[in-house]
Amino acid sequence: MSWEPVIGLEIHAQLATESKMFCGCAVRSGAPPNALVCPVCLGLPGALPVVNERAVEFAVLAALALGSEIQPVSVFARKNYFYPDLPKGYQISQLDRPLALGGALEWRDAGRIVRVGLVRIHLEEDAGKSMHEGFPDSGDHSYIDFNRSGVPLIEIVSRPDIRSAAVAASFFERLRDILVELGVSGGNLEEGHLRCDANVSLRRAGDTELGVPVEVKNLNSFRYLERALNHEIERQAAALDGGGRVERETRLFDVGAGRTVPMRSKELAHDYRYFPEPDLPPLAIDPERIDAIRRRLPEMPDARRRRLAATYGLSDYDAGQMAASPAASRFFEAVAAASGHPKAAANWISGEVTRTLKEAGAGFDAVGVTPDALAGLIRAVEEGRVSASIGKAVLEKMWGTGRAADDVVRAEGLTRIDDEEALLAAVRTVMADHPKPVAQFRAGRTIAFGFLVGQVMKATGGRADPERLNALLRRELEQV
Numbered sequence: 001m002s003w004e005p006v007i008g009l010e011i012h013a014q015l016a017t018e019s020k021m022f023c024g025c026a027v028r029s030g031a032p033p034n035a036l037v038c039p040v041c042l043g044l045p046g047a048l049p050v051v052n053e054r055a056v057e058f059a060v061l062a063a064l065a066l067g068s069e070i071q072p073v074s075v076f077a078r079k080n081y082f083y084p085d086l087p088k089g090y091q092i093s094q095l096d097r098p099l100a101l102g103g104a105l106e107w108r109d110a111g112r113i114v115r116v117g118l119v120r121i122h123l124e125e126d127a128g129k130s131m132h133e134g135f136p137d138s139g140d141h142s143y144i145d146f147n148r149s150g151v152p153l154i155e156i157v158s159r160p161d162i163r164s165a166a167v168a169a170s171f172f173e174r175l176r177d178i179l180v181e182l183g184v185s186g187g188n189l190e191e192g193h194l195r196c197d198a199n200v201s202l203r204r205a206g207d208t209e210l211g212v213p214v215e216v217k218n219l220n221s222f223r224y225l226e227r228a229l230n231h232e233i234e235r236q237a238a239a240l241d242g243g244g245r246v247e248r249e250t251r252l253f254d255v256g257a258g259r260t261v262p263m264r265s266k267e268l269a270h271d272y273r274y275f276p277e278p279d280l281p282p283l284a285i286d287p288e289r290i291d292a293i294r295r296r297l298p299e300m301p302d303a304r305r306r307r308l309a310a311t312y313g314l315s316d317y318d319a320g321q322m323a324a325s326p327a328a329s330r331f332f333e334a335v336a337a338a339s340g341h342p343k344a345a346a347n348w349i350s351g352e353v354t355r356t357l358k359e360a361g362a363g364f365d366a367v368g369v370t371p372d373a374l375a376g377l378i379r380a381v382e383e384g385r386v387s388a389s390i391g392k393a394v395l396e397k398m399w400g401t402g403r404a405a406d407d408v409v410r411a412e413g414l415t416r417i418d419d420e421e422a423l424l425a426a427v428r429t430v431m432a433d434h435p436k437p438v439a440q441f442r443a444g445r446t447i448a449f450g451f452l453v454g455q456v457m458k459a460t461g462g463r464a465d466p467e468r469l470n471a472l473l474r475r476e477l478e479q480v
Contacts, residue, residue, distance in 0.1 A: 002204065002205060003204055003233075004163065004204070004205045005164065005165075005201075006167075006202070006203060006210055006211065006442060007162035007164075007200045008157070008161075008162065009156075009157075009168060009197070009198055009199075010155060010199070011155070011172065011183045011195070011196050012025075012126075012153050012154075012195045012196075012197075012199075013062070013124065013155075013156065013184075013193065014151055014186070014192065015055050015152040015154060015184055015185060015195070017052055017054045017058065018154055019052060020041055020052065020125070020150040020151055020152065021049075021051070021055055021092070021123070021151065021153075022041070022049030022051065022150055022280075023040035023047075024038070025037060025040075025041055025049070025150065027152075033131075033143070033145040033147065034145060034284055035147060037146045037149065037335040037460075041087075041150030042087050043087040043088030043089070048279050051283065052152055056123065056283065057125050057293060058152075058154075058182075058185075059099055059154045060100075060285065061157075061182055061293050061297070062121065062178075063103065063155060064183055064292050066103040066105060066121070066299055067103040067473070068102050068118060068163070068180070069101050069102050070096065070099065070285060070290050071097065071099060071100060072096055072284065072285070073284045074097050074098055074123075074283045075096075075277075075283070076094055076276070076277040076280045077092075077094055077095045077277055078090040078091070078093075078275055078276075078277050079091045079092075079093045079124075079272045079274055080272055080273045080274070081267075081272055082254060083127070084142065085128035085144050085146075085149070086127045086149075087128065087146060087149060091124060091127060091168065092124060092280070093122065093123075093124035093125070093155075094123060094124065095122075095269065097282075098122035099118050099122050099123055099283070100120065100122075100439070102117075102119075102120075103118040103442070104116060104117045105158075106302060107174055107177060108302070108320070109170060114170070115160065115161070116158050117158065117159035117161050118156060118159065119157040121154055121155070121157070122155055123283075124155060125150045125151065125153065126149065126151040127148070127149060128144050128146040128147075129144070129146075139287070141230075152478075160199070165225070165228075165230045165233065168198060168225055169222045169225050169229075170407065172194075172222055172225055176301065177324075178301065179194075181301065181325070182298065189222075189266040196219045196220070197217050197218065199213045200229055200232050201236070201246070202233065202236045202237060202240060211236075212245070212246040212247070212248050214232060214248065214249055214260075214266070215251065216228050216229065216250075216253055217230055217263065224255060227258060227431070228260055231258060231259050245263075248266045249265050249266050250265070250267075251263055261445075282310075298326065301324070302402070304323040305319045305320050308332070308333075312336055312342035312343075313342065313343070314342065314346055318347075319346075321349075321354075322349065325364060326363065328349070328364045331349065331371060332349050334371030334375075335371045335375050337373075338376075339375035339382075340379070341378055341379070343383070344382055348374065348378060348395075351394055352395055353367060353395075356368070356395075368398075368399035368400040369398050369399055373398055373402075373403075373404055373405065374395075376405040376406060377395060377398065380394075380405050380409065390461075391405075394408045426471055428476065430455045430456050430459060431476060431477070434455060441477050442477065449474070456473065
């Protein structure tokens, strides 16, 4: 590919506070339109904003987790623009003196380290919500719900370090996981807790000068972000290859058509006529307060992955699976300790346990077996008392019942068959019932061996000891 994409993301995360950024109105989904409003968030004359202390703490916590440097003093500013869902005619945000600078998000992907630097993290308030559908007169009118107006946000601005749509989607997903784990955001993309604006430009491979950036706005899905960026990269490349040029503009992603469409020309900072918010003093945070918040930081996913890999000898992939959430990590470590088989514990948890949870639409806080119970099943499989395939059936019977693996095995008669006479009888019966594959094997078509093994396993309900079965079957087949 002769063109190199250069991508930077601006992610707006709604903070999980009980009240809005500058007033006492509740933050709650599902309320009737315009039920959670007051003179402050409606921008009525004479109403004065007051900073939400909890929102500031959450923003500082997120910034510290991402390695950003908290600024001793930050300043709120008015971002002026006119849109129906912005009742004051301006948004209170931060510009040249944000809450935090720098930082990075780093993770391992397919054996390599990916690092995306951050420019800044700042606090701001959300706008209201324009509703263009669902009303009898939607063809002629739009409606405004101001419940979201004034909800606290942090905007996280990345450096243009991203070179593919897939990495951009991975960055967005991992950032969401961190914010949810910190408890600073609910992370529900469908409810708009996180929204992403992507800036993408193309340049010749090897060049250092950036191309003309295009902003793709309001993406609230990892998959849509990747699809939108892939289309935009193809669109810009086609324009440049055809001798045209890329216009600096803001575009939207049409999900149904799978393409970006023009929205408006791209605004610059001076278009918003920023100036310091006169009704709010500079925000100064005491260093001792910052240190106290830093002590609340939990173990981050990447640090947890490295610890699990080093402690339990897991591969990067397995450690990443077990480190996906604190609940998954806690469950794995308990099973690994009780079973004495960390690798097997990781395999069962990333396989059957995760599959069952996904089918139920549940998380690791709702696993249907205790760590000790799963450890008992793992020991039974590792010690050869039941086969791996039978172990899966045993897990299904254990799930949600509180039964132990040994109890299920005894009650259902699922113990592995390793008695030679019993296996030999099953082998001879299968050979007698399937003379054609027997003849094929003896004629040199060794692929028939796998079919015969499968038939014996079927006949024994999956209980045959695989090693003994293979040896006995081969011995019988080679006797002509």
